[in-house]
Amino acid sequence: MNADTKALDAPVSSLKGVGEALVLKLARLRVACVADLLFHLPLRYQDRTRITPIGTLRAGHEAVVEGEVMASEVVRGRRRSLLVRLRDGSGILSLRFFHFSPAQQQQFRPGARIRGFGEARAGATGLEIYHPEYRLLSDDTPPVEDHLTPIYPTTEGLHQTRLRALIEQALALLDADPEALPDWLPESLRQRFGLPELHHCLKVLHQPPPDADPDQLASGLHPASRRLALEEL
Structure with missing residues (x-):
């Protein structure tokens, strides 16, 4: 057994940033060792590989948007909320937060540039995204994702971003030695059924290329999904 095989068999506590509390949360997902993370497969996928002009947004669609903050204010009504108006030259969109801090409110000063992701909905000001995932844009902001974003089964207190980061660590160990998992x-x-190797299947299912069909992946019809199903049989 080589070093990478031992790494995949190691408990999840061997990964960076995993303490006792996180071990207990992962146990609720039946994830005990590093290899278990590789087989904790996504339920569905989001496309965060492109920026969508605000003017082309439609209600019910998830999208990544970028724009400049025009204004922000605390709106008092049935529920107190922070309303941020964003524009990109093609249109105007509202970001609405029902839970926010004073520090967060200060981030949305006029002129700040924001990249956000969420589902557009029809709201009181037109199209709105409630509680988008967002980041302030700067010269060193990384580009958009280069693969579809997986959404995993999770448990209380374990956010998608944390789970993705752990699975990325496990994939890095597998990339170091693709033969660490027995095929x-x-x-x-x-070859008879045109099925890819195990390490390639796991890579595709966790980090599908932008041109992959999310519905095919989620339904189990993708060749990588079929490959894993055949092995289970």
Whole structure:
């Protein structure tokens, strides 16, 4: 057994940033060792690989948007909220937060540039995104994602971003040695049915390329999904 195989068999506590509390949360997902993370597969996917002009947004669609803050204010009504008006040259969109801090409110000063992701909905000011994931834009802001974003089964207190980061650590260990996980399907059988190798399947299912069909991935019809199903049989 090589070093990477041992790393995949190691408890999740061996990963960076995993303490006792996180170990207990992962246990509720039946994730005990590093390899378990590799087989904790997404339920669905989001496309965060492109910026959508605000003017083309439609209610019910999830999208990544970028724009400049025009104004922000605390609105008092049935529920107190922070309303941020964002524009990008093609249109205007509202970001609405029902839970916010004074420090967060200060971030949305006029002229600040924001990248956000969420589902556009019809609201009191037109199209709105409630509690978007967002970041302030700067010269060193990374580009948009280069693969579809997985959404995993999770548990209380364990956010998607944390779970993705752990799975990325596990994938890095697998990338270091693709043979660290045994491939139980004979090569002749894989060639007969045109099925990819195990490490490639896991990479595709956790980090699908932008041109992958999210519905095909989520429904189990993608070749990578079929490959894992055949191995289970």
